Amino acid sequence: MPHKSLTKDNNVRAAERSTLMSEDDLDHNRRHFLTIATAVTGAAGVTAAAIPFISSLKPSARAQALGAPVEVSIGSMKPGELIRVLWRGKLVFVLRRSEEMLQRLSANLENLRDPKSAEVDQQPDYAANDTRSLKPEYLIVEGACTHLGCAPVEDFEVRPAESWSGGFFCPCHGSKFDLAGRVYKGVPAPTNLKVPPYRFITDDVIMIGQDTGAV
Numbered sequence: 001m002p003h004k005s006l007t008k009d010n011n012v013r014a015a016e017r018s019t020l021m022s023e024d025d026l027d028h029n030r031r032h033f034l035t036i037a038t039a040v041t042g043a044a045g046v047t048a049a050a051i052p053f054i055s056s057l058k059p060s061a062r063a064q065a066l067g068a069p070v071e072v073s074i075g076s077m078k079p080g081e082l083i084r085v086l087w088r089g090k091l092v093f094v095l096r097r098s099e100e101m102l103q104r105l106s107a108n109l110e111n112l113r114d115p116k117s118a119e120v121d122q123q124p125d126y127a128a129n130d131t132r133s134l135k136p137e138y139l140i141v142e143g144a145c146t147h148l149g150c151a152p153v154e155d156f157e158v159r160p161a162e163s164w165s166g167g168f169f170c171p172c173h174g175s176k177f178d179l180a181g182r183v184y185k186g187v188p189a190p191t192n193l194k195v196p197p198y199r200f201i202t203d204d205v206i207m208i209g210q211d212t213g214a215v
Helices: 004-056 061-065 099-104
Strands: 072-073 084-087 090-094 138-142 153-155 165-168 176-178 199-201 205-208
Touching: 072 084, 138 205
Parallel strands: none
Antiparallel strands: 072 205, 084 090, 090 138, 153 165, 165 176, 199 205
16 A cells, blocks of 8 residues: 555645646647737738738739830820830830921931941831831830930930930930930940830820731
């Protein structure tokens, strides 16, 4: 028969083990509850944060500019006016050239690197002409210097002493382009500004990014 003191010691140890197990179970349950609560709260936060993000992905002018063709209204443009639009995240210049600007295109041809647009990758076939356009009045080119992709700025002031008939100037490294986006000799840019695919939907609206049935 076990000694009474031993039995008492065994009962105490059993009670201690039971207490420790209960505390461990309690800690585990607490941790489990906190994990679930944190996950639920986090999910709710992610959902709440996602609402404006998802909303921003709805079809919009910005979404079209980043992917789909873009329609541009040109009916109110005045001769000599330049507008900028986005297409697939690229800056595109739309210039309505005045009659005087068109006359300047034949000046200083000897200073241009590719006056006849022989570099076929820089424009569609329908823009491989003296004005690099479907309609002489309107120039549509990507606003990215063909050197390192910087954005040129317009400089339409004529300066005969500099053999400059107006056009686009890249302030980053000094590349110059005429009023048809044709690159000058002796500058870092190797090719003319690129003409994107485009077409006239009506006389007052162009579509950039699509040239099926270009007119």
